[in-house]
Amino acid sequence: MKTLYDVQQLLIGFGIYVYLGKRLYDIEMMKLELERLYDNGLVDKEDYMIAELILRREHRIEEKNEASKED
Known part of the structure; x- marks a missing residue:
C-alpha cells in the first residue's frame, strides 16, 4: 500500500465507498x-498504520493546496 488509491481499494474491499465531493x-x-475497521479487528495493525500514514500525508498535501489557492 503506497497511495491514496490503495487505501480506497482497501476500504472498497469491505464495501465502503467514500465520495463526499x-x-x-x-x-x-x-x-x-x-x-472503525481497525477497532473492530477487521484490519491488522500493520495495514492500519500504513494506511493511516498515507491518509495523513494526503491530508497535509491537500491542506497545503487549498491554502495556496486562497493566497
Whole structure:
C-alpha cells in the first residue's frame, strides 16, 4: 500500500465507498472508516498504520493546496 488509491481499494474491499465531493472531506471520512475497521479487528495493525500514514500525508498535501489557492 503506497497511495491514496490503495487505501480506497482497501476500504472498497469491505464495501465502503467514500465520495463526499471534496477530496479533503473524502480523506477525513476514509480515516474515520479505517479507524472503525481497525477497532473492530477487521484490519491488522500493520495495514492500519500504513494506511493511516498515507491518509495523513494526503491530508497535509491537500491542506497545503487549498491554502495556496486562497493566497
